[in-house]
Amino acid sequence: MSERGGRKLDIPSTRRTISFNLDSDIVGMYSERVARFLGTGRYLLIQTVIVVVWIALNLVAVTIRWDPYPFILLNLAFSTQAAYAAPLILLAQNRQENRDRVALEEDRMRSAQTKADTEFLARELAAVRLAVGDTVTRDYLRKELDELLDELTERFGARDQASDDADGVEKSR
CATH class of the missing domain: 1.20.5 (Single alpha-helices involved in coiled-coils or other helix-helix interfaces)
Structure with missing residues (x-):
């Protein structure tokens, strides 16, 4: 066994990195909730009221102007919101697509089973008709x-x- 720098190569290192694990289902569930909320009229109304109040306060209240006319801070807030909203919406759409795919596969299996059952019943009915035709x-x-x-x-x-x-x-x- 060769050693380099006092460490054996056949023994795994004991150094551990800190990992941050989140349950993907929980993240997906909350992202779907946020995405659903972002698509409601209630959210649009709240956002509109906040923007109108923001602009009004920054135009009228001379003493407390925290974001003067070009409204750079407001634009930064919108950019940050868009940066978070887009991936959350995509995640929600991917989860919905997966659910749709599973539902479609179940529908296909159910359809195939129904078709097989129908064909079986048709064969049985034909056999009964033949048997009845042969009876006295x-x-x-x-x-x-x-x-x-x-x-x-x-x-x-x-x-x-x-x-x-x-x-x-x-x-x-």
Whole structure:
């Protein structure tokens, strides 16, 4: 094992850096709340009132002017707001896009399952129709039984007549 400067290369260093970890879901949830608020009429009204008061105080109140006419501080505030609002809105849109993608995939799976179920039911219905087509109906069975009854009646009628004829011949003797 080689050593350089008193440190072994096969042993990880124990130096730790401070890491700042935030749960991305929590950040995303709050960014969506801020993005939703930025898109409301209430926010626009509040911002308009603040800007009007800001400009009025800086134009009229000579003794407390903190941001004279070009309103550089107001422009800086708007720039800072835009610098934070744009990424928050993009983050909210990305999260919405992910939710839409998951919902679309679930809809596709549900649609495929519905289609498979429909095709299965169509095949089962066709099989039932074929099976019903092969079954004997009441009218068909009646017709067959009537034909058998007629045939039996003819046979027994012919036999009875032959036996009556035979009996008549014996009696006549």
